[in-house]
Amino acid sequence: MVEARGGVEPRRLFRAYYSLEPPLEEPRDIAYREFAFQLFEGDAYVRHLGFDSVGELLSYMAREAPKNAYYSVARYSLPTARSMEEKGWLGSELMFDIDVDILEGCGEGIGDECLHKGYRQASRLVEILYRDFGVASTLYFTGNRGFHVLADCEWCRALGRGERREVARYFTLEGLKLELVIPRPGRRGVKPAPPSPDDPGLRGWIARAAIERGLDPSEIVDAAEEILDDVRIAIDVKVTQDISRLARIVGSLNGKAGLFVARLGLEGFHPGDWLSPFRGEVEFRSEGRLEEARIMGSTVSLEPRRVYSMPAHIAVLLQLRGYGAIVGGEIVVRAGSGRGPL
Secondary structure (H helix, E strand, O other): OEEOOOOOOHHHHHHHHHOOOOOOOOOOOHHHOOEEEEOOOOOOEEEEEOOOOHHHHHHHHHHHOOOEEEEEOEEEOOOOOOOHHHHOEEEEOEEEEEEHHHOOOOOOOOOHHHHHHHHHHHHHHHHHHHHHHOOOOEEEEOOOOEEEEEEOOHHHHHOOHHHHHHHHHHHHOOOOOHHHHOOOOOOOOOOOOOOOOOOOHHHHHHHHHHHHOOOOHHHHHHHHHHHHHHHOOOOOHHHHHOOOOEEEOOOOEOOOOOOEOEEEOOOOOOOOHHHOOEEOEEEEEEOOOEEEEEEOOEEEEEOOOOEEEEEHHHHHHHHHOOOEEEEEEEEEEOOOOOOOOO
């Protein structure tokens, strides 16, 4: 339990969480991964670290209480070396990043609605990877306002930067020539068959998106450009093409919101207190205005310079996002995993 009377520093809460030895998800081949941590002091980064076991990793995190914790999607023969040449690249997982800030209508808002939008995009990406590439992948919530999808297959690991960029373009539809996917009627009036949900690749995704819009197959050709907005996935291409990218450690806390980095399934995403290790009721003094929004399953609104009683997990999130500070109460810290309700 952390006493919050007079205020509580986020690092105290993070240290309390990591001291419980929470069930972090061990990256495959942990001894071949580089680890990096952002600390609370000056937001400095510590890089080029290596661990032989998740026990060693937990000991370091309990001691340092990092603000953010990462591991490399790449495997290296010598992960603690300071240059890529010395590290000895052995291949990288294929990583996709969806940041809800770039989705329409989301911007800087912190409500659940935009998280739902991001989740729908990320879960569709998982489906496309499997349907069109034959690759199983894993979907993660980043603990703040984004989602990661990671694929670890033999041919994925061997891809270079250019090849990874081409994979990314498949999802962003960059450079797409729509007339090659959905031809227009020819000069002699011959009408090509409209896309079908059973078609492979992009034609199938266009047809399925059209059905969701309630369109008849005969209407797809004329509406194809508009339908593409439902098919395109807003990934960060720079992340996918980067063979040395860092991913967040699953089960760690995101320093921008105090929420778990959590593995998700495709059955739906329901933000709530299960994404936080912090429990209890605290007093929170607001420093700014927040329009009414659903945040982690609760309705929240703030007026400047007022004190509110609220659940600890929401108060920690708001403090880390700069909306004010916790000024009283007690916070119970639990070693949740971010895999389901505590």
